[in-house]
Amino acid sequence: MALQLLEFGGEPDHVHLLIDIHPALDISVLINNLKTASARRTRNRFADHLAPFYRKPLFWSRAYFVGSVGGATLETVRAYVDAQGTEEHARKSAAKNAKTKPFA
Secondary structure (H helix, E strand, O other): OOEEEEEEEEEOOEEEEEEEEOOOOOHHHHHHHHHHHHHHHHHHHOHHHHOOOOOOOOOOOOOOOOOOOOOOOHHHHHHHHHHOOOHHHHHHHHHHHHHHOOOO
């Protein structure tokens, strides 16, 4: 198998995917395919709900971030992805931002 989705989580404006991929797999092609397929399925399934919000043909932004997690344990990364979107995660993020932006 070329890839396996291990964990999925996210925030209102982005998602986190923990994917185990074969080193020869082209990550940019994978991301493009995921965005294309998920946009098509979402638009087909929720067309009436999305119509007022998405008038343009773009559903996802072109940007993406990919990071290697070779230095962390799989359990640590899974816990991070799983915590996305929770109240605890929001509280910790707000506290961290308050420490790093003293004049905001």
